[in-house]
Amino acid sequence: LAKTTQPISMDSYEGQEVNITCSHNNIATNDYITWYQQFPSQGPRFIIQGYKTKVTNEVASLFIPADRKSSTLSLPRVSLSDTAVYYCLVGDTPNRDDKIIFGKGTRLHILP
Amino acid sequence: DTEVTQTPKHLVMGMTNKKSLKCEQHMGHRAMYWYKQKAKKPPELMFVYSYEKLSINESVPSRFSPECPNSSLLNLHLHALQPEDSALYLCASSRTPDNEQFFGPGTRLTVL
Numbered sequence: 001l002a003k004t005t006q007p008i009s010m011d012s013y014e015g016q017e018v019n020i021t022c023s024h025n026n027i028a029t030n031d032y033i034t035w036y037q038q039f040p041s042q043g044p045r046f047i048i049q050g051y052k053t054k055v056t057n058e059v060a061s062l063f064i065p066a067d068r069k070s071s072t073l074s075l076p077r078v079s080l081s082d083t084a085v086y087y088c089l090v091g092d093t094p095n096r097d098d099k100i101i102f103g104k105g106t107r108l109h110i111l112p
Numbered sequence: 113d114t115e116v117t118q119t120p121k122h123l124v125m126g127m128t129n130k131k132s133l134k135c136e137q138h139m140g141h142r143a144m145y146w147y148k149q150k151a152k153k154p155p156e157l158m159f160v161y162s163y164e165k166l167s168i169n170e171s172v173p174s175r176f177s178p179e180c181p182n183s184s185l186l187n188l189h190l191h192a193l194q195p196e197d198s199a200l201y202l203c204a205s206s207r208t209p210d211n212e213q214f215f216g217p218g219t220r221l222t223v224l
Binding site for chain 1: 116153156200202203212220
């Protein structure tokens with residue numbers, strides 16, 4: 001099972017770009033990289049998923065280098081409402097031996 | 113309807129009680145999940161149903177019993193729980209086991 005390592009916490013300021021890096025040295029060929037956001041007392045919310053290179057959607061970008069041993073979630077121009085825990089997950093379908101496990105997450109705190 | 117609903121929002125039960133948590137989605141998703149989340153910890157996968165069949169049981173004690181009556185409903189039956197089972201119980205669904213998961217708001221369970 002691919003294990004992920006993220007910074008435990010990060011602080012940033014409103015309007016800044018925030019980059020959260022996740023390390024996954026044992027990522028398997030079939031594994032995708034998925035990021036979720038979770039606010040207190042709510043369920044996680046899907047942000048973005050990728051396999052290689054760069055993926056962008058309306059809320060974030062995901063950068064994955066060629067060796068896929070790490071990935072970086074980029075949040076452009078953060079606001080106070082982006083304060084949350086961000087989880088990086090690596091895995092295949094949970095229907096097979098590889099399953100998706102939530103890592104410890106990064107607590108992002110946005111300051112005014 | 114693009115959400116996962118969970119009832120009840122809060123539940124307090126004694127160690128001899130029998131109760132059930134309910135989860136519902138009407139997005140046509142064919143995979144549904146139960147997670148347990150303790151305070152300031154990541155969600156831990158408990159069970160996965162894929163096409164209404166239990167496909168993963170993460171060595172969860174038998175006092176937790178999942179049930180998937182149909183493709184829209186997922187139950188978690190609780191019996192003889194322990195105080196350490198107090199946690200936020202999250203339900204999620206995905207279009208197939210390969211896709212991103214949509215989480216409900218959770219049920220906050222307290223076992224006295």
